[in-house]
Amino acid sequence: MEEYSAERITTAGVLVKDQKYFVAKRDKGGSIGGLWEFPGGKNRWGETEEETLNREYQEELGLEVKVGALIHSHDFVNKGTLYHLKAYLITANDFEDLPLLVHTTFKWVDKDELGTLDFAPSDRKIVETILG
Template identity: 40%
Template sequence: MGEQKKSVAGIALEDGKFFIAQRMPGGDMGEKWEFPGGKVEPGETDEAALRREYEEEFGVPITVGRLLGHADFEHRGIQRIVNAYAVSFQDHNFRLSEHLAWAWASLEEITELDFAGSDTKLLPALRRFIAEKA
């Protein structure tokens, strides 16, 4: 078995709500909600991948904080890991290029949405993150 593929998710928390985005239609993840992020390219750090993804997908610079948690999952028969990092926005002038919509949602609201399976595995780490902020 080859090396595990790695992705990153940026977790922005403001006023008790998380920044989420809805993917464009198409593919097996079409129209699902997610914590934005993406694949880590060869030779790229997790932090650099998150900054690149947020710039490409929303046109905004971010500050990447600490690792909040990770989840293992399988996608199309390939073992993957997603590392979730706290992120903060330097501005809120979002320009959507790869998503239908964005929103701020509580954990309770997230559990009611059609959310990406890999991202739902991050919810226990996000509950801990909220408890730390309280």
Template identity: 40%
Template sequence: MTAKQDKAKLDKPKSVILVVAGVIVKQGRYLLTQRFEHASQGGLWEFPGGKVEAGETDEQALERELQEELAIETTTGQFLADSVFDYGDKVIHLKGYLSHWVSGELVLHSHQDARWVGRDEINGYTLCPADYPIVDALKRLPNN
């Protein structure tokens, strides 16, 4: 690549990808999932979710993604927080929602591990950077 091509690449604005995440609560514990090692942010923990597709509401996207990734049915509750984070190769606008487990047995289609943790245990995991504002919002909620 020439210096001119390098500069053009740097000057090009990155597209922002809208992603939703579910802070899934079940019996007072929250689900954290671990990204595959070979994926972007590999090995880090996150609140599961995915991209919002054209024509979907955040709630529709979140419930679809959790069904596809984890084989569970949830209902989307209260908005918690959002963050915009530049991961270098892409910019993510992450919106976190409290999600309530309805049914299903957890199957990991898109993650290498999953853990149900108490709110006070979340800090023991290294999360994707965009997830930390959601953790902060969760900690401000009254116990649920």
């Protein structure tokens, strides 16, 4: 069995409105710079996954979200850490003037366009689940 230096939970929020999916493109730099993602982030000790998604959306996009059903999970390794990625359906209101603190842009895409974007490797499996 492979050894890992650490193990963490990370989350992604899949926001759907009018059959379109909210995706954001990360700033350049870092391991997923310039790639599309479903925003979310690493779980902090003591947080529930719902709290993590709320905090991350607030920090990155100034959005309050309501977390719904778990729709996807898988494990991946990055820099010696084993991550358990959990993607949840989320809802939010008020998409005007979103501050882009770690993203360069965002957009709403349908399933057809979702399959054409260059996603972060960890989020590609979420896309596969959505596209079924």
